[in-house]
Amino acid sequence: MATVHPALAPYVRSIVVYDIAFGGPGVHIGMPSTGVTFVLPLDEPLAVAWDGAPQTVSVGWSSVSGLHTTAAAVHHGDHQRGIQLSLTPVGARALWGVPAGALAGELLDLDAVDTGLADLPERLSGEASWDARLAVLDHALLDSLRRHGTPVVRPEVGRAMALLTRGVPVAVAADDVGYSRRRLSTLVHDEVGVTPKTYQRLARFADAHGRLRRAALDGDVSVARVAAESGYADQAHLARDWSGFAGCSPTEWLRREFPIVQATEHGGGGA
Incomplete structure (x- = not known):
């Protein structure tokens, strides 16, 4: 997790540097949330599609997706490196000059969103260290923020x-x-x-996803506890929402994303 520049903090929720070695080619699940996702791969173009629609795979050196209620299928090879950002909804206005609503349900290249940032992937690839790449990213986003001005949202x-x-x-x-x-x-x-109700459901789901991911990393997973802490009526309620948004159950998601972690159905932890 990289530090977000203070001037970007109202618009950028997180900047994550990833350098992942996989056991082989596969598909990562890009989960729905209340943020706008912005990915900049380094070594090879990103191949991404909406889950269940592989015929519409988008391949490019950048990927922008607005709020969505269907998981994204991110295809990967043996190794992936890059930078992933999560923007607040107002961040789309601040950094690209467009409302997040215009990006909802879309998978787009960066140059289709803001031509002023079209050369950013090339600039990042020309740097030899993560610190240098993050500095280039900061400068590009700050320049974009100045170019578009303060966003006006009611x-x-x-x-x-x-x-x-x-x-x-x-x-x-x-x-x-x-x-x-x-x-x-x-x-x-x-x-x-999206509608207010859907936005609310996405927020609750995103909270549950974050909690379950942290629990998996800690090796102490209880789906029932995550459901209660995220405001779901019960585990079955979480399972229905998870299946609708992610295309699989919480336990199936854990098996795919954290194969060495076993989830417990009620209370307690599991490893």
Whole structure:
């Protein structure tokens, strides 16, 4: 995990450097979330498609995907290196000059989103160290931020989305910001490309995904505990959402992404 420049912090949730050796070719599951995903591979182009639609594989030296409710299938060889960023929804406006809603459900090359950053993959590939690549990335994003100016987003919409992320019911969030539920739905959809209810479900799912990933890395996995901590009614509720968003059950996801980890169904840990 790289440090995010303070000026980029409102727009960039995380910058992750990855250098992964696999046992052979395979497919990584790109999970839905409330963020905009931006990937810059180094050694070979990224081959990515929506899960279940391999005939539409996009291959390129960059990949931008807006909010989506279907998992992405990221095809890999024996080894992958690159940088992956997660942007806040307003980050799309700040860094590329487009609302996240315009990117929803899309898999695009960077030059199709912002031609001003089209040479960024080439600039990164010309550097010999991660520190140098991250410095190039920082400079490029800061330049882009200056080029597009401060994004204008209704503060009521931002507040409503923050409330939805915390699990506040849609009607309550609408009342809090003084909108009808229908009006709020229109504004949120325009901003991020999904309805308030779907945005709320994505936020809860993303929280569960993060918790389950951390638990797998710690070797102490309980799907039931993750469900309770993420605000699901029970484990079955989480399993239904996980299957809908990820295309597989939580335990199947663990088997594919963390093959040496075994999940327990109720309480406790497992290794």
